[in-house]
Amino acid sequence: MGSAVITLRRMGAYLRAHGVDDWAAYIEALPPEGEEARAFARSQAELGYPDPFKPRTDRGRFMRKNLPGFAPNPRALSVLVTLEGLRERDEPRSPEDFESRLVAASWEHWEPIEGGVRVAWTSGLLPLERVDVAETATHVTITLWERHPPRFREDGSPSLPHAVRMARSTEVALAAPVGERRVMNGATGVEIRRSDFPSQSKDTGAAPE
Numbered sequence: 001m002g003s004a005v006i007t008l009r010r011m012g013a014y015l016r017a018h019g020v021d022d023w024a025a026y027i028e029a030l031p032p033e034g035e036e037a038r039a040f041a042r043s044q045a046e047l048g049y050p051d052p053f054k055p056r057t058d059r060g061r062f063m064r065k066n067l068p069g070f071a072p073n074p075r076a077l078s079v080l081v082t083l084e085g086l087r088e089r090d091e092p093r094s095p096e097d098f099e100s101r102l103v104a105a106s107w108e109h110w111e112p113i114e115g116g117v118r119v120a121w122t123s124g125l126l127p128l129e130r131v132d133v134a135e136t137a138t139h140v141t142i143t144l145w146e147r148h149p150p151r152f153r154e155d156g157s158p159s160l161p162h163a164v165r166m167a168r169s170t171e172v173a174l175a176a177p178v179g180e181r182r183v184m185n186g187a188t189g190v191e192i193r194r195s196d197f198p199s200q201s202k203d204t205g206a207a208p209e
Contacts, residue, residue: 004032010053026072039085104187143186
């Protein structure tokens with residue numbers, strides 16, 4: 001735990017040196033026994049515990065240029081851990097870690113429209129590649145598939161997750177109106193009840209298969 005305390009202090013000093021005082025205080029206040037602090041310590045251990053703190057990704061560009069645009073928050077911290085930390089589960093790397101992948105997106109709302117339904121969800125700036133629809137007499141199951149980038153870049157550094165998330169929606173064609181059927185989220189297996197929601201940004205080009 002001592003190495004984590006030292007790492008947090010050195011990270012704080014690095015951030016203060018670049019005028020990012022609010023994030024410096026936030027990092028210094030992290031519990032040293034927490035996964036974030038231990039991830040930062042593992043990363044610095046791999047680099048030989050440099051003093052002062054040495055960024056491992058893009059020469060610290062995210063810390064110097066991007067963090068000042070966000071108030072300290074858990075989501076941005078998660079991005080920072082991905083870039084500057086080393087999680088235990090990240091250490092074994094397979095060829096699949098360097099390939100893009102399809103991930104089922106969890107969606108939140110739906111409303112009926114002519115010829116089908118409109119579903120809404122929140123995600124980063126990820127392409128909606130495919131929509132799968134399974135219809136039975138009692139259920140309609142809709143699965144949205146987003147294309148995620150590789151977990152790691154070619155140089156072995158972690159890919160940057162999308163820190164900015166946005167409300168999105170897409171129209172899904174159905175063979176028959178929903179009627180009394182239950183509408184299911186294919187990513188979670190949970191029923192999503194109908195709800196009216198404001199019009200959102202609309203994706204196009206992803207047809208049900």
